[in-house]
Amino acid sequence: MELNCKALYIIFCAFSPNIYKKMFSCEDVEEVWDKLEVTYEGTNEVKETKIGLFNLEYENFKMGPDEDIKRMFDRFSTIFNQLKCFGEEISEDKLIRKVIYSLSESCDSKKTAIIEAKDLKKLKLDKVIRSLLTNEMMSLPLKKEKEKKIKKQGIDVNVIALKSSKCNHVDTSEDGD
Incomplete structure (x- = not known):
């Protein structure tokens, strides 16, 4: 029991005030450890x-x-x-x-x-x-x-030039007008 109290004291001294508020109700080191594990590592x-x-x-x-x-x-x-x-x-x-x-x-x-x-x-x-x-x-x-x-040289490296080519397109659609 004495070792548990010493261990709790040492652990509690290492905590920031916010963590201490969450842990101060724990009565033994194992309970603190389990609570820390679930809080910071998860299940x-x-x-x-x-x-x-x-x-x-x-x-x-x-x-x-x-x-x-x-x-x-x-x-x-x-x-x-x-x-x-x-x-x-x-x-x-x-x-x-x-x-x-x-x-x-x-x-x-x-x-x-x-x-x-x-x-x-x-x-x-x-x-x-x-x-x-x-x-x-x-x-x-x-x-x-x-x-x-x-x-x-006045070249913009962000400009992309595309090569053009002729395309013979035949309109095959039928208009009813």
């Missing part, structure tokens, strides 16, 4: 649903069109950390493959270079990200220079 059914949603988010993960490597990796880290918190383990080489194959088309050359040059099973995720960030930083000045040249 088993809720956990399974969350795991399913996080897995779906992981499977559908792609780099956004205007997203840089850092923002993409921050978003990816959030997803796999949430999965890890719920006990889902993903091997590092699978994480690396997911990051590489999720990159936008503008990173195709880097993607190919990483896949061909390195044994993905021996790589570390942070090393891949550092490599991608370095590549992005190095290509940024070239990209800006290319955009400046295009603007100087």
